[in-house]
Amino acid sequence: MIDSLHTSNDKAAGQVALGFRRLSAGLWRRPALGAGLLLAPPLGWFILIYLAALLALFLSAFWSVNSFTGDIVHEWTFKNFATILSSDIYQRIAIRTVLMAAAVTITDIILAFPFAYFMVRLAGPRLRIVLFTLVLVPLWSSYLARVYAWRLILAHDGALNWALRGIGFEGVEIGYTNWAMWIVFSYIWLPFMIMPIYAAIERIPFSLFEASQDLGAKAWRTFGKVILPLSMPGIVAGSIFTFSLTLGDYITPVLVGGPGSDFIGNVVYANVGIANNIPFAAAYATIPLIVMALYLAFARRTGAFDVM
């Protein structure tokens, strides 16, 4: 009895093994099919979860809401886009968001480049580890905690004004303004700029610096003609982070912004949450998508994706 069970089990196992062998042989003969099967799960996930969500967003942008019942009306309309294009306030908010993202990106480039250069070229191995830790440690703490900390620093009776008054200056009223947002954003996203620039500068062979000097180039010329062009992909890669992260943020404007500090994200949030107007929120959310698509197309041309 037990023997026969064994043999039947063995037989079944043998058949399974044979089946696998045939399958793998078949796939070997048709490499495209093999690759397709391998890629199917991630591709399916990508299409279903990622693209489907984007498609749903884009489709609902052409719907509207019944103002009485709050139900979504599934009829095609350009009303939402017409509202955005005809209204000053929605354009102003979009422009404010993009300008802030650009300002933060430029600030972070200016701050991050010398820092990254110092880390690669001048700091010793031990100091480099210390600096790396200093750059990365803030990322381990909560984003909210860091924004709230800045709110306390910049408040009317906050740490900044306390220090200023202590050394005999007037206090400054920058809490709850766009300046406050600029400072906070620049601080929060700085590590995302330092890291890619560091990677880019580290890739530049030292011999190129020497060659530039041997050919008689002064320091500024070496910087302009050798270091900057070669680290450009890193700068662009970092700017993708800082630009997109600022563009999509809506918490910092709520916490440290004042009147006239709303971002695209805040309008989307208000329309989903308070006004229950999801189609309008979807229409407005296509603006950062378009801006980012243009930005990425530009970044691709500079070769930024090679170092990411």
Add this chain to the structure above:
Amino acid sequence: MMHRMSRFTVTGTILVAALGLSLSACDDKPKAAAVSGEGEGALNIVAWEGYAEDSWIKPFEKETGCIVNRKYAGSSDEMVALMRSGGGAEYDLVSASGDASLRLILGGDVQEIDVSQIPDFVNFIPELQAPPHNTLNGKHYGLSYEWGPNVLMYNADKITTAPTSWAAIYDPAYKGQVTVPDNPIQIADAALYLSKKDPSLGITDPYELTPAQLDAAVALLKEQAPLIKKYWALASDEIELFKNGDAIIGASWPYQTNTLKAGGANVADTIPVEGATGWADSWMLSAKSKHVNCAYKFMAYVSTPDVQAAQAIYFGETPANLKACEAMDKADAGSCAKYHLDDATTYIKQIRFWKTPQETCSDGQANCTSYTTWQQKWQEIKG
């Protein structure tokens, strides 16, 4: 109320201990009313955070066998959406504010309530027995629960003569030191002020504004915008603004005043001569509820003085049940007077409760402005 979550989080921590003590100290626990029919064993409710705390939900579950499944909502719109989810049969009860209740009634999402099944109903403040935000054509679609005003709060160190009018928050003297809620319904506050200041506009109800009246309110709020330090989104924001000296005057809830005072800040609040807007919540029963008996037991239970008092103190608001006064004072001495339950019938007349602005005015004319319009105008105001 729309941005309300924050009101709950902080109050609770301070007061929950006191409440737990008071509730457990009471030997005679509040008894759920004897509703005809057995409980179904479960009850699914949608509520504001802080409206279904263990200290009073657990005794209810023990007594009736109705296990309460709680779903907290962060805004009135979320409440409406939740009550419509799953074809409307997913949830049984909702603690809707006045700006959601009408939408639920008109949308056919809630059913009429037989108030004769609620023994404490007769003890309710007369104005809250059949208020227009939950009663339509004499039919009760909601059972009033708790309420409170939006008050004018000011830093008493900086502003020594107490302001008596809402004009104070539109006064250029306080430039850069004013704060108001970041909420489209704030337009009603401006409309309420204008209804007294400029009677020629003909504003009778701050929630029913014709396009011309809405424009007048929006114009006033746009003048106010340069004076604003910050439009606060969370109650904790406003508390911090006052604590750090960024704002010295603003529109507020009693909760912020109490919290700031408890922290030693010299603030005061007042209901100005024009009156005030405010919130009034109602329990509403889903049209397709599967646990009607449990729902009635719950509504009867939360209407009892002890639960009403516990809720009021936990949250910082006023009960609908006039008999809750004694229980409030027992749990927190002086709280009955603090939340004006002792003079509720005069206090309530000063408050214009929130309701959803709609295109159709209450007189049936379609020349009012909808909440969607308000929301877009609000975005224009705050920039």
